[in-house]
Amino acid sequence: MAATPRRPTPADPCPDVTTQPGVPSGVCRDLPPDLGPDAIGVLEGRTFMFSDASGNVPRGSIGGLVHDDTRFLSHWELTVDDAPLLVLSSGTVDAYSAAFFLANSDLPHLPANRVGVRRQRFVGDGLHERVELRYFGHEPVSIRLRLTAGTDFADLFEIKESGRDRGPDIVREHEPDGSALAFAYRNGSYAASTRVEAQPPAEHIDGDALVWNVHLTRGQQWSCELRVPLRSGEEHYRPALRGFGEAFDHGPEDPSTRWAAEKPHLHADADLLSDVYHRSAVDLVSMRIEKRIAGEPVVLFAAGLPWFLTTFGRDSLITAYQSITCGPDVARGALIVLANHQAKTFDDFTDQEPGKMFHEYRSGELTQLGLKPYQPYYGGADTTSLWLILLSEYWRWTGDDHLVCRLRDNAEAALRWIDHYGDRDGDGYVEYATRSTQGLGNQCWRDSPDGVQYADGGIPVLPIATCETQGYTYDAKLRMAELADGPWQDPELAQRLRVEAAALRERFNRDYWIPERGGYYAVGLDGDKRPIDSMTSSMGHLLWSGIVPDDRAAQVARHLMSREMFSGWGVRTLSTADIGYNPIGYHVGTVWPHDNSIIAAGLARYGHREQANRIAMAMLEASRHSGHRLPEAFSGYDRSFGRQPVPYPTACNPQAWASGTPLLLLRTMLGLEPREGRLDADPHVPDELGTIRLHHVPALGRRWNVDARRSECTVSPAAKP
Incomplete structure (x- = not known):
């Protein structure tokens, strides 16, 4: 039997107000009308x-x-x-x-x-x-x-x-x-x-x-x-x-102090790159959250100003991944905080299931009194896989066997959630459908009411299995197999995970590929297992995860960089050829910097470095018009429409994963990866940026200096300060 649709129609005027059965709709009052455009x-x-x-x-x-x-x-x-x-x-x-x-x-x-x-x-x-x-x-x-x-x-x-x-x-x-x-x-x-x-x-x-x-x-x-x-x-x-002018001195071992002081030093021929890098670092520090877990001080990033200055699992994990070149402390903090709140039981009100990582944590009156489900709320289908990906990435950059072994039970519980509770019907895919009277309908990063839709604008029935979540799951299983071969010393687990990942890859490329329109990936499968056929930027996340076969990567890259998808300022969330496209629709035509940073990393992974650089330069140039700060999103109007990006009216600014975007773009341009005990670089630097010197990059227990111009590069151990 088909699931019942549980989301408003695309015409719903207020994507920020959840409308679920049994929950009265609020009065939409978004920024900035009553404070003015110069709020x-x-x-x-x-x-x-x-x-x-x-x-x-x-x-x-x-x-x-x-x-x-x-x-x-x-x-x-x-x-x-x-x-x-x-x-x-x-x-x-x-x-x-x-x-x-x-x-x-x-x-x-x-x-x-x-x-x-x-x-x-x-x-x-x-x-x-x-x-x-x-x-x-x-x-x-x-x-x-x-x-x-x-x-x-x-x-x-x-x-x-x-x-x-x-x-x-x-x-x-x-x-x-x-x-x-x-x-x-x-x-x-x-x-x-x-x-x-x-x-x-x-x-x-x-x-x-x-x-x-x-x-x-x-x-x-x-x-x-x-x-x-x-x-x-x-x-x-x-x-x-x-x-006024007085700073708290938390000491050199304070995680925020250490992260700000020890981030790599960037010297670039292009002032634009330097300005964006330093603005991002300042904004990220301003959004930090410090906690003490079992006596250990940790730091991670809140999601964004104004409505999301709290821990969001998906946002905190992706921002930690984006900023790993600046030091591991934020990644470590995100891993520990989410592991500390990993679900151990079932609860319909909070969408909680054993092994699941939380989506959002709140502490206001309505939450404390049990009227809202946010202490914490677990309505995110992708957060658990992203936690596993970050655990692997943290290990690759630090070689910290101790933390990875300490969190093994959490990792195995997360894998069990993926296989048993995340896969609601046993078809091998992670789906979502809220059980809460106040839960989110869409539990992927496109979590607005119309964020996932058919090409004709229709809203799919639940449960939904979005494509990027399957990509994250594939990547997570391969990464956990690497940990099983390494610090966990469990070759049997490693073999099982690789077999499962290979089966997922084969199954996914059969069920999600749509041969029409030149061949592309559906944004998801609906509750009846029909492909949700809109053309979206989520295809770029599939490149990042590595689930796309080599012979299809070029087709995906062409779509992403086509006039229908690439605005000139970045890749749109939805193709202009789809009925639901709206350049000022939250997830149906806007350009999201964090989305583009993942797409650029995915393009580079498959060798499409020129396309990745087009995105990187578009993002950097867009930041020039907003004080070198990238907002949460901006409108998807074509670049020919005006001389600068048209703002999205209610964008978070600053927002953590938007501020993390330049850091991941820089890593992508330099091709930085820790391998076999050293930091490697495979640069493809745009001519406009000239020479880039990124010094004191922390990796594998020491610091490295990276000097790059175009495809030429030297990487050397940094002298101790």
């Missing part, structure tokens, strides 16, 4: 602050200060004499901080632009903001500066949707001397509080506002400091900053 976000670890271009968070908007999936400020508004301030310029200084240059608007007693206002903001161990006034009028003036604050303590899932009003349950205990506003909330075992501290104290408090009466003469300056401390002392939350 500004700063982030650090698991904390972010989003505001409009003036630095304000209007009441009722989706902006605010969010930490650990809870919004601690939902209203933050600065005015002079109750009038809004004029924006002269504003923007981020780095991932952690922003500056806003403002002026007074026209007032009855004060012409516009007489009072210059500068707001400096950063997030570290909370929100810090400095407000400075400078007066340029002739006559002395008195103004009323008001900072209005408020909080709804909304769960992150409620910020973009309609949530319940906690107002009646929020207790206010503001300091009568004007030094602080204080808000507190409790719901059963869940509690949260917000405290806005001011120095100097306000003259008085008016409702939820701090009010200063400021008297200025020409040339006079006035300033105040505002601080909103957040819950700290948690093992997973150690901020990088604690005051």
Whole structure:
């Protein structure tokens, strides 16, 4: 019997709101409409602050200060004499901080632009903001500066949707001397509080506002400091900053400190490559999450700003793979954290099955009270195979037999999940179909409602077996066979896994290959085992995994680089020839940098180095138009449509695997692989980039210097610092 469709139609206007049976649909409120196109976000670890271009968070908007999936400020508004301030310029200084240059608007007693206002903001161990006034009028003036604050303590899932009003349950205990506003909330075992501290104290408090009466003469300056401390002392939350210009010193053995300090040094003829590389490194450090597992400090990356500053299994694993050339600590952290939460039992609400690696971890009120399934949620069909791939990649780059042997039981449990629970009907493929009333319908990386569809735009029935998941499974089994031959010393297991991988490869190439349209791979099989015939970028993931026979690789490469798939800025998620194509559809026509980094690596694996370089250069050139930072996705319009990529309106920015993209592209261009006790390189560097020097690359317990130009290269052991 066919499964029942459980996803909205492609016309669903809000792909970010899950609509499942029994779950009411939320009100879609995506960034940036109510904050404006110049919305500004700063982030650090698991904390972010989003505001409009003036630095304000209007009441009722989706902006605010969010930490650990809870919004601690939902209203933050600065005015002079109750009038809004004029924006002269504003923007981020780095991932952690922003500056806003403002002026007074026209007032009855004060012409516009007489009072210059500068707001400096950063997030570290909370929100810090400095407000400075400078007066340029002739006559002395008195103004009323008001900072209005408020909080709804909304769960992150409620910020973009309609949530319940906690107002009646929020207790206010503001300091009568004007030094602080204080808000507190409790719901059963869940509690949260917000405290806005001011120095100097306000003259008085008016409702939820701090009010200063400021008297200025020409040339006079006035300033105040505002601080909103957040819950700290948690093992997973150690901020990088604690005051203006003050950095926390976690010591040289701190994983984040070590990763940032020990990443390879890049010297390139092309400033573009250097700028993108360094921006990616800074953004990745800003998204780090630190934990302590069984007393061991570990670090891994959150998925992205604003809605995904938490651990996502798929994102964290792929980002760790992309960034392995910068050091193994992040890969090690991702492996240990996911292994620590590997499922051991069945649970329908969380889509949990023994051996499965989790998809998403949340810690907001709705999750803590058991109303959401995210502590953690296991609705990802590909995460378990990706964990195995990263385990192998970590070993190849480090030779760390100890960790690989320590995690063997987890690896074998993951393999059992693939064979028994991931393969729901015994046909040899890993499928997905949620059992949860709040589960994801699509449990691959194309997880929007219409992310997997037929060429005619129809939505397939569940369960679905997507093509790239089978590729990951094939690669994972071969890699585990390598570990079985090596540190596990289990040749019988190695032989069995290689036989299973070979059978999967043969079966896959029979069932997923579609001879029409020049021959290509279906994006998946539906619940009736019919090929889902849309032409997608997932074919590039198949090249990365190695499941494609050599005689078909050229056909796949031609499709990926065709006008229907390659926009000029990158490979689209869906061919323009398919009915569902939409250049601003989340997974149906946009260009995703992380997707393209995997495609480029896959093309290079099969010898299509020129095509891989076209993608690499397109990505680098696209970053030039966004401050050398690649966003989560951008629109799939053809490059001839405009002089720069058209932004995707609600893209995460920064996002971890987008920031990891330049690192994997660099590795692909240099052809870096650890082999037989040394680091090898097989470069194919685009002429536009000239000479690339990547020094102090960590591999196999030592450092290596790589100097490359075109196809020429030298690799030598680096001198010890």
